[in-house]
Amino acid sequence: MLAKDFIRLTGSAIISHKLRSFLTMLGIAVGISAVVILTSIGEGVHRFILSEFTQFGTTLIKVSPGKTQTMGMSIGAFGTERPLSIDDAEALKRLSFAKSVVGIIQGNAEVEGNRRTRRTTVFGTGHDFPNAFSMPLQRGQFLPDDDPLAPRALAVVGSKVKAELFGDSNPIGRRIRIGGDRYRVVGIMASKGQVLGFDLDDTVYIPLARGLEMFNRVGLMEIDLLYHEGVPEDRVVSGIRRLLVTRHGREDFTITTQRQMLDVMGSILDIITFAVAAIGAISLLVGGIGIVTIMTIAVSERTAEIGLIRALGARQAQILSLFLGEAVVLSAFGGIAGLIGGFGIAQLLHLLIPALPVHTPWTYVLLAEATAIAIGLAAGVIPARRAARLDPVEALRDE
Amino acid sequence: MIRLEQIHRDFEVGDQIVHALNDINLDIAHGEYLSVMGPSGSGKSTLLNIIGILDHATSGRYFLNEQNVTDMDELAESRARNRHIGFVFQSFHLVPRLTAAQNIELPLVLAGIAPALRRQKVQQVLESLSLADRAHHTPDQLSGGQRQRVAIARATITEPSVLLADEPTGNLDQKSGSEVIVTLEALNQRGITLIVVTHDKNIADRSLRSLQMVDGRVVSDRHGR
Numbered sequence: 025m026l027a028k029d030f031i032r033l034t035g036s037a038i039i040s041h042k043l044r045s046f047l048t049m050l051g052i053a054v055g056i057s058a059v060v061i062l063t064s065i066g067e068g069v070h071r072f073i074l075s076e077f078t079q080f081g082t083t084l085i086k087v088s089p090g091k092t093q094t095m096g097m098s099i100g101a102f103g104t105e106r107p108l109s110i111d112d113a114e115a116l117k118r119l120s121f122a123k124s125v126v127g128i129i130q131g132n133a134e135v136e137g138n139r140r141t142r143r144t145t146v147f148g149t150g151h152d153f154p155n156a157f158s159m160p161l162q163r164g165q166f167l168p169d170d171d172p173l174a175p176r177a178l179a180v181v182g183s184k185v186k187a188e189l190f191g192d193s194n195p196i197g198r199r200i201r202i203g204g205d206r207y208r209v210v211g212i213m214a215s216k217g218q219v220l221g222f223d224l225d226d227t228v229y230i231p232l233a234r235g236l237e238m239f240n241r242v243g244l245m246e247i248d249l250l251y252h253e254g255v256p257e258d259r260v261v262s263g264i265r266r267l268l269v270t271r272h273g274r275e276d277f278t279i280t281t282q283r284q285m286l287d288v289m290g291s292i293l294d295i296i297t298f299a300v301a302a303i304g305a306i307s308l309l310v311g312g313i314g315i316v317t318i319m320t321i322a323v324s325e326r327t328a329e330i331g332l333i334r335a336l337g338a339r340q341a342q343i344l345s346l347f348l349g350e351a352v353v354l355s356a357f358g359g360i361a362g363l364i365g366g367f368g369i370a371q372l373l374h375l376l377i378p379a380l381p382v383h384t385p386w387t388y389v390l391l392a393e394a395t396a397i398a399i400g401l402a403a404g405v406i407p408a409r410r411a412a413r414l415d416p417v418e419a420l421r422d423e
Numbered sequence: 424m425i426r427l428e429q430i431h432r433d434f435e436v437g438d439q440i441v442h443a444l445n446d447i448n449l450d451i452a453h454g455e456y457l458s459v460m461g462p463s464g465s466g467k468s469t470l471l472n473i474i475g476i477l478d479h480a481t482s483g484r485y486f487l488n489e490q491n492v493t494d495m496d497e498l499a500e501s502r503a504r505n506r507h508i509g510f511v512f513q514s515f516h517l518v519p520r521l522t523a524a525q526n527i528e529l530p531l532v533l534a535g536i537a538p539a540l541r542r543q544k545v546q547q548v549l550e551s552l553s554l555a556d557r558a559h560h561t562p563d564q565l566s567g568g569q570r571q572r573v574a575i576a577r578a579t580i581t582e583p584s585v586l587l588a589d590e591p592t593g594n595l596d597q598k599s600g601s602e603v604i605v606t607l608e609a610l611n612q613r614g615i616t617l618i619v620v621t622h623d624k625n626i627a628d629r630s631l632r633s634l635q636m637v638d639g640r641v642v643s644d645r646h647g648r
């Protein structure tokens with residue numbers, strides 16, 4: 025049989041039952057659009073979160089106290105490890121590949137200035153912080169490169185803290201109180217917005233040693249190291265490890281590269297996208313059952329016709345492919361309609377809720393259509409085989 | 424051309440065995456006009472189905488154009504049906520969603536013949552059966568006699584050597600019935616082997632050879648009118 029005739033014959037069967045065919049295609053279309061909408065949102069969120077993460081660059085390495093098993097509990101939580109100290113951070117600065125090294129301590133404190141107060145996040149950190157995290161200043165300068173163990177009482181404010189306390193007036197050079205201690209403002213950070221729900225502008229930066237004192241801590245929460253681009257990551261990691269093991273006597277710290285963080289993040293997000301796609305797949309399954317049903321009905325309705333074309337010389341394989349073809353046409357066209365519908369609805373959702381990131385990758389679109397066709401084949405195979413195996417004499421007797 | 428040797432066809436119904444065909448031996452020459460008569464259940468349709476390779480004998484040998492049909496596989500059987508055999512049924516068996524012309528070309532479509540050649544053949548056969556003005560009508564827009572003529576056109580489009588008609592006039596009135604018979608006979612005149620199963624004595628009388636069947640056996644085989 026010629027391909028053109030094959031298409032014409034299957035097409036005529038589908039067109040002869042317009043409503044029924046339409047509803048069957050609709051079943052698949054709903055399933056495919058559910059998959060497309062859900063994966064578009066999943067993928068959109070995925071990309072959004074990853075871009076939030078990578079804005080700090082990919083040559084950033086985090087050292088945190090305590091040895092963690094992969095994704096597990098920190099053994100150090102039981103308190104036997106040595107804390108990361110300011111001296112550790114200073115030692116890391118001397119490594120050849122280190123571009124910027126900053127220790128970080130974080131906490132909350134009351135900030136008082138211009139006769140107003142605000143509770144905000146306080147970062148104790150060092151001179152290199154803006155370089156390490158690519159966070160530029162709006163005005164003034166960041167904390168100076170003071171003696172790390174005896175820094176002056178200077179502070180830099182986030183743009184939101186500045187606006188809340190000082191309004192439009194210039195706070196540089198003015199005195200504020202942070203957690204009761206007096207500081208002089210030397211700079212204002214440029215607005216950075218929110219990262220994963222954390223407001224980077226509602227912050228105040230003070231020198232690391234003063235932060236430790238303020239929060240009454242012995243060790244740093246983390247040390248971040250930005251290395252020179254082009255240096256192999258492995259070399260950086262082993263360099264840091266060797267140095268800190270020498271200083272601490274054993275490996276009681278954890279090194280996390282940006283890539284590891286992205287990998288973990290990515291695999292979690294992949295699971296979310298997959299789970300969401302699986303939910304959509306359930307509606308696809310329902311659509312597939314619709315095809316099985318309609319094709320089974322079609323075979324019993326057209327039993328006499330099957331007998332006839334066998335009598336006219338059709339082979340079993342031809343009967344099989346005719347009915348399979350019908351199932352695939354139903355699912356493929358349903359799939360295309362579902363793709364268009366799903367893509368449209370995803371875009372519409374994005375228009376209505378701009379905060380909802382949406383992204384429909386082409387590979388997903390092709391995969392969804394391939395899935396639709398595969399469902400058609402799978403759903404068509406049982407009825408089509410039944411049609412092909414009919415005894416022609418029996419079939420012809422069917423009226 | 425058709426040679427049946429000791430053909431048996433048994434059906435198992437429950438624990439009973441029905442001998443639908445019981446030791447049939449038959450030779451049919453090229454271009455013969457054969458009618459098959461007999462009471463209901465005597466095995467006429469079963470005989471026709473075996474000759475048409477739609478059904479298989481339980482035992483015995485069948486040769487069609489010197490080829491042993493008993494040895495054929497599914498593919499060879501389908502091809503033989505397509506090329507050598509034309510079926511005409513009592514209930515027409517037209518595909519309702521296809522036009523007359525599309526119904527007629529079905530055997531050529533199944534054989535993968537190119538559209539241009541098909542169109543030419545369909546046109547020819549439509550004209551010779553005076554159906555040219557009905558080419559684009561669907562079966563429900565045709566009379567019974569016209570439907571059966573479309574079915575005959577379809578059965579003969581591949582120029583088969585045998586035309587098997589199982590009570591072709593059974594669903595037709597007197598007038599369209601005899602039109603159909605005249606059409607079949609004209610095809611026989613042009614060389615096709617014609618086998619007609621009928622209950623109609625008049626039709627049997629017109630044929631040059633007439634079989635009588637009873638209980639799966641041929642009880643008389645009359646040659647000549």
Ligand SMILES: Nc1ncnc2c1ncn2[C@@H]1O[C@H](COP(=O)(O)OP(=O)(O)OP(=O)(O)O)[C@@H](O)[C@H]1O
Pocket residue numbers: 434435436441442443461462463464465466467468469470
């Ligand atoms: N599939 C089947 N299963 C069981 N018995 C069958 C089957 N097909 C035919 N028979 C039996 O075989 C015998 C011959 O049937 P067949 O249809 O050939 O008769 P027929 O001569 O064509 O009768 P009619 O004039 O009524 O069409 C009958 O007894 C019938 O019951």
Ligand SMILES: [Mg+2]
Pocket residue numbers: 467468469589
């Ligand atoms: Mg019969």
